[in-house]
Amino acid sequence: MNDFKEWNTTFDRLRYKYETHAIFRDWLDFAVDQFTIPSFEPSFKYGRYKKEELQLFQELFEAWIQSMDRELETRDYYDFLGEWWENDQNMTNKFRAQFFTPIDVCRLMCELTLADMGDCDDVLCMNDPTCGSGRFAIVHHHYRPQDKFMLQDLDEYACKMAVLNMVLHGMTGVVSYMNTLTREVFACWQVRTDYLFPIPCIIPYGVDLDAACTILPQSSEKMVKVPPVAPIQEQTGNMTSLDRWIKQKEEE
Numbered sequence: 001m002n003d004f005k006e007w008n009t010t011f012d013r014l015r016y017k018y019e020t021h022a023i024f025r026d027w028l029d030f031a032v033d034q035f036t037i038p039s040f041e042p043s044f045k046y047g048r049y050k051k052e053e054l055q056l057f058q059e060l061f062e063a064w065i066q067s068m069d070r071e072l073e074t075r076d077y078y079d080f081l082g083e084w085w086e087n088d089q090n091m092t093n094k095f096r097a098q099f100f101t102p103i104d105v106c107r108l109m110c111e112l113t114l115a116d117m118g119d120c121d122d123v124l125c126m127n128d129p130t131c132g133s134g135r136f137a138i139v140h141h142h143y144r145p146q147d148k149f150m151l152q153d154l155d156e157y158a159c160k161m162a163v164l165n166m167v168l169h170g171m172t173g174v175v176s177y178m179n180t181l182t183r184e185v186f187a188c189w190q191v192r193t194d195y196l197f198p199i200p201c202i203i204p205y206g207v208d209l210d211a212a213c214t215i216l217p218q219s220s221e222k223m224v225k226v227p228p229v230a231p232i233q234e235q236t237g238n239m240t241s242l243d244r245w246i247k248q249k250e251e252e
Contacts, residue, residue, distance in 0.1 A: 004084050004087065006063045006066075006067070007060060007063045007064065007067065007084065010056055010059045010060050010063060011023065011060060013056055014053060014056055017053075024085075024157065025156075025157065026044060026045065026048065026049075026057070027057055027060055027061075028157060028160040028161065028164070029042075029043040029044040029045075029160070030044040030057045030061065031061055031064070031160075031164055032160055032163060032164065032189070032202055034061060035164075035167050035200060035201055035202045036201065036202045036203070036204060037201055037202070037203055040203075040204055043204075044057075064080060064081070065168075067080050068080055068168050072168075076142045077103070077138040077139055077141070077142050077169060078138075079100075079103065079133050079134070079135050079138065079161075079165060081133055081161040081164065081165070082100050082132065082133030082134075082135060082161055082165075085100075085133070085157075085161070086100065100132040100133055100135055101132065101135055101136065103135055103139065106135045106136050106139040107139050109136070110136070110139045110140050110142075110143055111143075114140070114143050114144060117144065121146065123146050123147060123148060124144065124147045124148070125147065125148045125149070125150055126140050126144075126147050126148070126149050126150070126173075127149075127150045127151075127152075128149075128150075128151050128152070129152045129180040130152070130153060130154075130180070131151035131152060131153045131158065131159070131162050131175070132153060132155075132158050132161075132162070133158055133161040133162055133165060134151055134161065134162030134163075134165040134166060134175070135165075137149045137151055137162065137165070137166065137171065137173070138165050138166075138169045138171070141169055141170075141171050145170075145171075148172055148173045149166065149171055149172070149173030149174075150173055150174055150176075150213070151166075151173065151174070151175045151176070152175070152176045152177075152178050152180045153175075153176075153177065153178075154177075154178070154179055154180070155177075156177050156186070156187070159175050159176070159177040159187070159189075160175075160189075162175045163175045163189045163191060163202060166191040166200075167191055167193075167200040167201075167202065168200070170193045170200060171191060171193060172191060172192055172193050173190075173191055174188055174189070174190050174191070174205075174209070174212045174213050175188065175189050175191070176188040176209055176212075178209070185207045185209045186207065187204070187206065187207065188204075188205045188206070188207070188208070188209045188212045189202050189203065189204055189205065189212070190202070190203040190204075190205055190212045191203075
């Protein structure tokens, strides 16, 4: 059983005032913003919360990063957010319950399907039209780190969890919040960890899925190994998006 004590303790300090799903929805936006190239408009709506509440979002972010950092020292992959979602009673009520494919099943299926690949170094594209929190992708990445990933889901929460999982596992690809049957795209995010962006980062593409997919790196020679958890401060000029927002408000 995974220990979510630190995360839950901080999360509960927001639950007294806000609905659980709303907190998690906004935290996902907050977390995605931390890895998004600074020139893009933040997704997180800072004006909804007081300054001390915003600090709790930062503490949740740090608790998640620290947990992922600890677990990835002894594991090949880890889905903190997906496992928390499945274990939190407020998130798995009868109206919005989601249970993702168990990680051991993902591993078995990857071992079976990738067994014939041998020493193939070609860059392949792994597609998952119902990706959930991205578990199949992070397990696949363990076996074939050079591959690209195209993930889709009809649940926005799941898509953003998959985006964050891709970032912390050092993956390259596109996650699309879309209906894979009708091909209607609501939002998509490109995750890059190649030679152009040595620190994992997110580039929002709105509904322009074609553009997001077109400029992905095409060969393994252009990709470099990156640490699974990149220092956030290095990416944003020693300032998180929360720091930048507070500084902006102080200057107004």
